[in-house]
Amino acid sequence: MATFLVDVGFQGQDAGALRQARNWFEDVFRPFRVLVTAKREQTGTRCFGELPKDHTEVLLRERTTSQPLMWVTRRGKVLDVGLHILERAGSDLLSFFERAEELISNYVVTHLQRHLWIHAAALYKNSSLVLLIAPSGMGKTTLSLALLDRGYVLATDDVTLFDLEMGQLMPFPRCPRIRGNALGALRNSGFHLLERATLRGRYVVLPARHLHLAPIDCPVRGVHVFFLTREHAGVSAGVQPLTLSETIRLLAKQSNVLAQDPQLEFITTMLRHASVYRLDLGAFDDTLERIMEVTPQ
Known part of the structure; x- marks a missing residue:
């Protein structure tokens, strides 16, 4: 970096x-x-x-x-x-x-040369990696902050970087920037963010204990990938498993994978041990519960 x-x-x-x-x-x-x-x-x-x-x-x-x-x-x-x-x-x-x-x-x-980026938040816990993939405004940051209260540490809340030469996920720890009623949603889920962090405008300055700053060797054995969608607005949150071909198709829209990894060698290896889901967003607590149901505790 x-x-x-x-x-x-x-x-x-x-x-x-x-x-x-x-x-x-x-x-x-x-x-x-x-x-x-x-x-x-x-x-x-x-x-x-x-x-x-x-x-x-x-x-x-x-x-x-x-x-x-x-x-x-x-x-x-x-x-x-x-x-x-x-x-x-x-x-x-x-x-x-x-x-x-x-x-x-x-x-x-x-x-950055020879880096693959994905528009995703990345969180780490007990050698397991969670990726929340979505464009801006879908709720990646708020969900990421809530996962901190579940024992995860944050590598990035917006753009996940992979160094293709080193074969590592490189933390890109921008200060999370909250939107709308994020503080209220977190408070209602039982996480009082301002007791653990400070705000600079809309930016959340997290203490070091909530950040993962070391590179993560790939492939990671336990990877859980969620593509966030609002295709069924107003319906309860739900998860649907995705195939590798479906994953690549969706990933191409939220990354530079086709430019940096045209043979899909790195990303296929990365996803070999991954569980990949489409996550239809519902109420915040309901969405968070769906994530926790399919990830290691």
């Missing part, structure tokens, strides 16, 4: 915004071992939006002026990320931070 250097700078006199940026990135990027540096720029010290000459790519520009707000510079295994923070306030500043985190994480995933 790349090492990140997040270089946070801004134009103006707002020292509070600088402190907020530094604290936010140190918390949210803590699992990534990010070094946060801060530069306070006086108005007029240099042209706003001036890029380093060796920058690799601009990731974000200001809408009306097209001035660069965020760029990356690749230096071997180090990814330097530059941010310019305008004089933003309150939720607008927080939204900018969240957008920056999303862009950085997506950039890393899409530029």
